[in-house]
Amino acid sequence: MLLRADTLLRAGVLLRAATGCLGAGMIILPAPTLPNHGWVLILAGLLLVAASLAGPPARWRAVGTLAAAVAVLESALGQPALAVLAGEGVLILGYLLLVDAPVAMRGAVAARWLRLQLPIAFWGALTSAIVLVVLAVPVPVSAWLLVAGAGAAVAATAIALPRRPRRPRQPRQPR
Amino acid sequence: MTQAPVTRQPAPDEVRPGVAPTARQPVTWQAAPRLRRFATIAVAVVIAAVLTRHAGLLLLGAPVLAALAAAGRGTRPRALDAAVTAAPSRCFEGEDVEVIATLVTPLDEVTFQVEPGPAVEVAEGPVTQVVVAGQPARARWVLRPQAWGRHPVCTVTVRCTDGVGQASLTLRPEPIEVFPHPPPTRATLLPADLLRRIGEHTAAAPGAGIEFFGIRGYRPGDRLRDLNWAVTSRLGQPHINQRAALRAADLVIMIDAFSDIGPPGDTTLDLAVRGAAGLATAYLRTGDRVGVVVLGGVLNWLAPSPGNRQFFRIVEMAFGVRFPSEANPDLDRVPRTALPPRALVVLFSPLLDRRALNAVTDLRQRGVSLVIVDVLTHEPPAERRLAMTQLAVRLWRLDRSALRASLTGLGVPVLHWDSGTGLEGAQAPLRGRRVRAVR
Numbered sequence: 001m002l003l004r005a006d007t008l009l010r011a012g013v014l015l016r017a018a019t020g021c022l023g024a025g026m027i028i029l030p031a032p033t034l035p036n037h038g039w040v041l042i043l044a045g046l047l048l049v050a051a052s053l054a055g056p057p058a059r060w061r062a063v064g065t066l067a068a069a070v071a072v073l074e075s076a077l078g079q080p081a082l083a084v085l086a087g088e089g090v091l092i093l094g095y096l097l098l099v100d101a102p103v104a105m106r107g108a109v110a111a112r113w114l115r116l117q118l119p120i121a122f123w124g125a126l127t128s129a130i131v132l133v134v135l136a137v138p139v140p141v142s143a144w145l146l147v148a149g150a151g152a153a154v155a156a157t158a159i160a161l162p163r164r165p166r167r168p169r170q171p172r173q174p175r
Numbered sequence: 176m177t178q179a180p181v182t183r184q185p186a187p188d189e190v191r192p193g194v195a196p197t198a199r200q201p202v203t204w205q206a207a208p209r210l211r212r213f214a215t216i217a218v219a220v221v222i223a224a225v226l227t228r229h230a231g232l233l234l235l236g237a238p239v240l241a242a243l244a245a246a247g248r249g250t251r252p253r254a255l256d257a258a259v260t261a262a263p264s265r266c267f268e269g270e271d272v273e274v275i276a277t278l279v280t281p282l283d284e285v286t287f288q289v290e291p292g293p294a295v296e297v298a299e300g301p302v303t304q305v306v307v308a309g310q311p312a313r314a315r316w317v318l319r320p321q322a323w324g325r326h327p328v329c330t331v332t333v334r335c336t337d338g339v340g341q342a343s344l345t346l347r348p349e350p351i352e353v354f355p356h357p358p359p360t361r362a363t364l365l366p367a368d369l370l371r372r373i374g375e376h377t378a379a380a381p382g383a384g385i386e387f388f389g390i391r392g393y394r395p396g397d398r399l400r401d402l403n404w405a406v407t408s409r410l411g412q413p414h415i416n417q418r419a420a421l422r423a424a425d426l427v428i429m430i431d432a433f434s435d436i437g438p439p440g441d442t443t444l445d446l447a448v449r450g451a452a453g454l455a456t457a458y459l460r461t462g463d464r465v466g467v468v469v470l471g472g473v474l475n476w477l478a479p480s481p482g483n484r485q486f487f488r489i490v491e492m493a494f495g496v497r498f499p500s501e502a503n504p505d506l507d508r509v510p511r512t513a514l515p516p517r518a519l520v521v522l523f524s525p526l527l528d529r530r531a532l533n534a535v536t537d538l539r540q541r542g543v544s545l546v547i548v549d550v551l552t553h554e555p556p557a558e559r560r561l562a563m564t565q566l567a568v569r570l571w572r573l574d575r576s577a578l579r580a581s582l583t584g585l586g587v588p589v590l591h592w593d594s595g596t597g598l599e600g601a602q603a604p605l606r607g608r609r610v611r612a613v614r
Contacts, residue, residue, distance in 0.1 A: 061208045061211075061212070065211075065212045065215050065216065069215070069219050071235075072216065072219050072220055072223055072232075072235055073223070075223075075232060075235055076223040076226075076229070076232060079227065079229055079231070079232075082231050082234060085232065085234040085235060086234045088235055089234050089236065089237055089238045090238055092216065092235060092238070093238040093239055096209070096213065096216065100209050102286055102303070102305040103303065104301050104302075104304060104305055105305045105307075109305055109306065112307045113305070116283060119245060120242045120245050120246060121242075123241045123242060123245035124237075124239065124241045124245075125238065126241070127237045127238055127240070128234060128237050128238045128241075130237075131233060132234060135231055135233075145230050146224060146233075149221060149224065149230070149233045149236075152240060153217045153221050153236065156217070156241070156244045157214050157217065157240075157243060159243075159244055160210060160213075160244060160246055160339050161206070161339075
């Protein structure tokens with residue numbers, strides 16, 4: 001019993017620590033390019049990350065989303081280099097994936113849960129790399145690019161939304 | 176010719192031990208919190224890119240959008256095969272009950288959370304258990320009910336996540352019967368007049384028992400082994416030892432169910448039923464007949480009867496006592512067989528309700544041998560800073576003392592029993608005394 005509790009605690013602490021590292025990274029990475037009063041955002045972001053990890057505010061799911069939104073705001077204000085933005089995007093994805101992890105998981109279960117997240121992380125990183133390459137190629141500023149991005153966002157959301165399963169077609173009866 | 180051994184093949188729908196038979200539970204799938212999070216961040220990124228006219232910001236949202244697209248949508252069933260069982264279905268307070276929740280439908284992530292009922296504690300297993308990677312999910316807990324009654328021991332909430340969809344189920348096991356744990360005691364409370372039936376209690380009359388009763392002169396027919404040689408040699412005439420007779424007793428336990436005060440699992444009614452179970456066990460063990468009368472709600476009674484089965488009859492009757500009522504009990508309705516004239520009546524009561532005190536008066540007028548066991552262990556809460564509340568509590572204590580003194584003055588012994596001590600300690604003031612009928 002004690003051993004199981006210890007295993008649970010260890011797996012949970014490790015996952016929370018990893019989430020904290022990713023969260024802190026996504027807040028700190030765009031910090032050097034922030035304007036003068038940017039420290040307020042950094043402080044708010046770090047506090048939100050800390051709140052999303054433990055304590056009563058961790059139950060409130062919006063805390064994690066707010067922390068990621070602060071990171072987006074920092075990047076929008078600082079406008080760092082493309083490579084930094086790509087890294088920031090991957091950090092945001094990692095943080096959002098891990099902040100959803102169930103608290104009570106044993107070591108083996110936590111490993112299996114992490115393995116389930118791997119394909120999502122892989123596709124996220126690959127997409128980030130592709131977009132980075134596309135943006136790195138010098139092209140004139142075009143509104144079409146923004147429209148394409150917005151369209152991709154809408155399409156991805158529409159594809160990912162849960163749908164009702166179709167009723168399987170009845171097999172024809174042989175005559 | 177020898178026959179080949181026949182091995183029994185289990186039927187396809189046969190339930191394996193330890194595996195709960197599942198039932199289809201309809202569910203409604205909703206967007207998982209992750210979907211909402213990802214969509215919120217993607218929209219925020221697109222808005223930021225448009226407002227700042229900086230296409231590079233789309234790099235922040237690209238991984239999230241890709242993750243949304245990559246998240247498995249799966250074919251989410253409209254109903255899930257789930258079940259929860261609690262075994263054994265009957266136990267005593269403080270014994271372990273194994274609860275197993277099963278979800279046969281394979282899903283990405285299943286979180287089981289158990290919420291124990293009132294006065295039930297989790298003895299083994301984490302409250303929240305997670306199963307991942309699409310295998311049939313199963314969670315096990317060991318619960319320990321600390322209060323008697325017929326009630327469901329827990330509620331299990333199952334939260335299922337599949338891709339970016341989420342559904343939740345609430346499972347409740349069948350109610351189990353928790354018998355009160357009888358406190359250790361002995362059958363020491365006895366009426367002054369025992370029955371004619373042979374039993375195990377020493378009567379105040381000569382007979383064929385083992386306890387010494389007295390000495391008398393020898394009569395033809397007496398056994399020689401009963402001769403008291405010391406008295407015989409001193410008086411010069413043969414004298415023999417007399418033994419006390421062994422007789423049986425009838426015990427009627429009354430439970431005052433009008434008041435139920437205290438924290439769950441330790442209320443006055445909990446204590447009363449535990450005490451009743453303890454006394455019933457002790458008297459049934461000595462071969463006496465035990466009956467029960469429940470005051471409160473609907474007036475219920477069970478005529479005195481011997482044997483171990485009577486214990487379970489009494490306890491099962493007690494399961495129905497938590498029934499609030501404004502009715503006044505009319506003891507005239509209790510038949511003579513349920514309240515025999517020479518029975519010892521033990522009333523477990525917190526002495527708070529006027530109707531219970533009226534019943535005491537009624538019993539006194541009937542001339543039964545009556546003992547009251549006061550089961551009130553909690554005082555009204557007093558605020559230390561407010562002198563008035565402390566004064567009120569002191570007045571309340573005085574009132575209680577006056578009530579007990581008046582009952583004792585009427586010839587009805589009042590014993591006080593705290594759940595922390597055995598029932599035998601509560602009976603100590605009456606040890607060696609017989610309870611006389613009062614009128």
